Amino acid sequence: MKIDESLMLQSQNKQPIQQQGDQGLGRDAFLEILMTQLTNQNPLDPMKDKDFVAQMATFSELEQSTNMAESIEKMAENQGYSDFLQMSNLIGQSVNYEKENSDGNLEEITQTVQSVRKGEDGIVVALENGDEINSDQIIQIGQTNDGSDGGTNE
Template sequence: MTKISEDLMLSNHQAKTKETGSNILGKDDFLKILITQLQNQDPTSPMQDREFIAQMASFSSLEQMTNMNQTMQQFLTFQTEASLLQQSELIGKNVTYEIETVDAEGEKKIEEKEGVVKSVLFEKGSVMLEMSDGTKITSFQVIKITDPKK
């Protein structure tokens, strides 16, 4: 007696498809849908030229947006790397920076502090300056830079 594999059962196949599928339609998916639509159109009422041109224009726009998104991601990565290198010039420099503190009454106030930049690091998506006392600040908090040798 031959036993049917459970892998061939419809319910198991659908579950596997859902696990590996993606909810995001890309340009390849759009092109597949368009080709399937063309193959299965009613021969007595074919797709109008205007509809086809509109769908091709949509496909072209989707491809351009995808390419632009990839270019922007590369640009942002480059900018982050450039910022890290640029901020590394502050290592060993004496900086004055503003930091927000909360006093005993719970009121926020901005204090000026001073310290030497020990290192520059990339943390949580931004470039941070680590001070010699361990405090981490952003370059936006820096209000004055001096050379400690002078």
Template sequence: MTRIDPSYYLSNQPRSTPSADLGKDEFLKILMAQIQNQDPLNPMDDTEFISQMATFSSLEQMMNMNTSISKLVQNQTVSPVIQYSHLIGKEVSFYKLDEETNKIVQPKEIVNSEVIAISEREGYAVIELVNGQKIYTDEILRINKPSADQ
């Protein structure tokens, strides 16, 4: 009687964790295994084969589109300087801060000044003003067109 090599037993096969995502390579492997192991007397129907190839093509196009969209999203991250550059030449209103404590002066006093430049510090936009002050964008209370008397 012929003996089966124990290395072919399923219990002796290395176990890998299956991936939840099937890609085009896995789909193509399954399709090729299906073609190789089909019954020669009853081959796969042509329409079924064409349908599976169309599915493969569709999967490949979706994966390419996903890659393209991911690259587009990565390129859309805009630096704070570019994001707030439209403020240059505009007048902004903000609460006056105490220079020592960096807290709002009481009673609250609103200061107006024109934006002359935008810079970046630690990932945040810093607004540079005509009066020499530098403020962060979250300190802005109002944005106006520049005053006519300046």
């Protein structure tokens, strides 16, 4: 039995599916595949309702996953800016950090922050003595550790 071509849906957009980098099939590609499948299905044996609903649910999940991934990426980027701005408040303040001395022992050093910049491994703090440390190496901000038992300086 021959199928009358006037009953077939005409595809409006016959551009090839483009793959976006390493992301695999995106929502546009999924819709293109679905439309091609619907266009070329056998009218005497159409897609079952449950199959169509399952594919639409898959598309909905894909759409939500894509939106969530974009939101998380933006949130992470904004958090990086926020951390950088917070650390810039340290400029001119004294900070304590630990550094290994010539004996191989850790000693606590107090220095004034000169500048803050973004580095490959996070936020880098440049100190008055020329040292550059990662922000996570700071153990105290503001007050210097003078070795006293917590009393007032007299």
